[in-house]
Amino acid sequence: MLVKQKMLVKGRLKAACPTHSRTEIAARDTAMVIDVPKERDGTNQGPTPTETLVAALVACTNVMGHKCARKNGVEFRAMSIAAEWDFDCRGTQLVEEVETPLVAIRMTIDVTTDADEAAMEAVRADLQKFCPLAKLIRAGGTTIEETWNVTRG
Structure with missing residues (x-):
């Protein structure tokens, strides 16, 4: 049932x-x-509040990346994610209000898979559509840049 x-x-x-x-x-x-x-x-x-937010994005990228891979018939044999970001501290220092304090997040996503490029593009496109934290962070004005390094094998 x-x-x-x-x-x-x-x-x-x-x-x-x-x-x-x-x-x-x-x-x-x-x-x-x-x-x-x-x-x-x-x-x-x-970790700091900002590190916690970025860590949550990395974790969500992992979970949703694997879900999107399964949806597209892709198996990740290995996955790792590194992140760095630019943060405008004027608001936290009470200097002035900042509309988008977390300016940009850059993630490097390394995966090992046998999937071809078309299947990987489908995974990346679905991740853009379905990762809730990435959608929320982007809606707040933060740029998220993903660099995918795919190792075949």
Whole structure:
């Protein structure tokens, strides 16, 4: 018997804020700490909020990339993703309001697959359409640039 999956799901998490910089997040049965480095008056117990956002994009790219690959009959034997970004700090420094503080994110996506270029193009196109975090970040004005390195084999 097939179970019909909900198309709209609700999420929930809680946060304890023991210091001005450290946030302790509880989501489902998992936990994580978001913090800033000591040189920015934090305790360096976890990634920064911006690093967390970019990490979430990388993770979403992994999950949705594999889903899009399966949809197109592609198998990734290996996948790795590296990201770097440009962040305009004027807003976080209270200098002036910045419309798009996270200016650009560049991801290098390395995959190993036997898929031909047409199949990989279909995967990339579907990822553009279906990755929810990439869509949200782009809608906020941030440019996301993906460089795909495909190794056949």
